[in-house]
Amino acid sequence: MGTITVTAPAKVNLHLEVLGLRPDGFHELAMVMQSIDLADRLHFTNTADARLTLSCDAPSLSVAGDNLVMQAAELLRKRSGFTDLGASIQLDKNIPVGAGLAGGSSDGAAALVGLNALWGLGHSSAELEGMAAELGSDMPFCVAGGGQFCFGRGERLEPLPPLLEPLTVLLVKDPSVSVSTPWAYKRFREQNSDHYLEGEQAFEQRREALRQAEWTQPLRGADPPPLRNDLQSVVEPETRAVQIALQLLQTLKEPLAVAMSGSGPSCFALFRNPEHCQQAQAELLDRFHEAGLRSWCCPLRPDGVRIEA
Numbered sequence: 001m002g003t004i005t006v007t008a009p010a011k012v013n014l015h016l017e018v019l020g021l022r023p024d025g026f027h028e029l030a031m032v033m034q035s036i037d038l039a040d041r042l043h044f045t046n047t048a049d050a051r052l053t054l055s056c057d058a059p060s061l062s063v064a065g066d067n068l069v070m071q072a073a074e075l076l077r078k079r080s081g082f083t084d085l086g087a088s089i090q091l092d093k094n095i096p097v098g099a100g101l102a103g104g105s106s107d108g109a110a111a112l113v114g115l116n117a118l119w120g121l122g123h124s125s126a127e128l129e130g131m132a133a134e135l136g137s138d139m140p141f142c143v144a145g146g147g148q149f150c151f152g153r154g155e156r157l158e159p160l161p162p163l164l165e166p167l168t169v170l171l172v173k174d175p176s177v178s179v180s181t182p183w184a185y186k187r188f189r190e191q192n193s194d195h196y197l198e199g200e201q202a203f204e205q206r207r208e209a210l211r212q213a214e215w216t217q218p219l220r221g222a223d224p225p226p227l228r229n230d231l232q233s234v235v236e237p238e239t240r241a242v243q244i245a246l247q248l249l250q251t252l253k254e255p256l257a258v259a260m261s262g263s264g265p266s267c268f269a270l271f272r273n274p275e276h277c278q279q280a281q282a283e284l285l286d287r288f289h290e291a292g293l294r295s296w297c298c299p300l301r302p303d304g305v306r307i308e309a
């Protein structure tokens with residue numbers, strides 16, 4: 001097999017609730033993550049020369065061992081036991097970097113899926129999700145994609161029933177600003193640890209409440225997601241770009257809800273359909289430009305990383 005191309009979509013958090021602290025030092029989370037139609041593309045070419053090389057059209061991005069694509073490739077090769085495996089990887093970047101959209105994690109997930117196929121390793125999706133969890137809390141979600149409850153550190157997935165409406169997000173980000181995820185969780189802990197839940201029973205109660213919420217049961221009720229992101233309470237007061245993005249999105253007539261994604265600074269508004277989303281984007285385009293913000297209309301996607309035909 002010569003070259004394989006993989007689509008690696010971004011995600012937004014429809015719900016991010018911090019429940020408490022885990023013995024491993026990570027936070028116990030109850031989330032709903034949702035893939036959106038904004039994606040990087042990765043091309044994998046077999047070299048069979050024991051070398052792994054990454055090139056990227058975004059010059060600011062590291063193509064060394066700290067890139068999750070390289071970490072995923074190394075892990076997969078190590079697990080295979082075939083040290084002579086090699087690949088040349090080209091990353092076409094469309095998802096903004098350091099944005100709370102899991103762009104880097106999705107690229108890493110794409111490397112697991114793409115190289116598994118290129119090298120003919122035959123790992124199941126569950127095995128790939130297991131390796132993904134070793135590399136990052138939200139990487140298993142990126143392998144599976146669509147709409148998922150994400151519990152534990154974020155790596156425990158339960159698929160959400162498909163939403164009834166063709167919901168679309170208007171996504172907004174200042175390209176010059178990024179937020180450190182460890183910083184956001186650390187700050188959240190400093191301000192909220194007095195109210196953290198403790199113990200598996202308390203955690204499971206919150207998970208069950210989310211599973212039973214009307215909006216996560218589209219066949220039962222047609223409520224749109226109300227959107228909740230606990231990290232917004234610490235990132236918004238310290239990040240001017242988030243304040244401006246949320247203020248602008250809140251001036252719109254129709255959005256069903258507005259929130260920050262992940263640890264930010266991307267923010268988004270949720271619309272019932274793509275036409276309403278595009279109208280809203282057109283309405284605010286000049287003000288986005290003035291504020292130095294980029295914007296995208298992205299329908300929700302039912303899948304995660306996918307090998308292109």
Ligand code: C5P
Binds near residue numbers: 025027
């Ligand atoms: O797993 P990942 O490498 O994406 O996590 C980045 C950082 O975010 C962690 O080092 C930790 O500081 C914080 N984090 C957390 N609890 C989680 C996920 C991430 O505290 N469930």
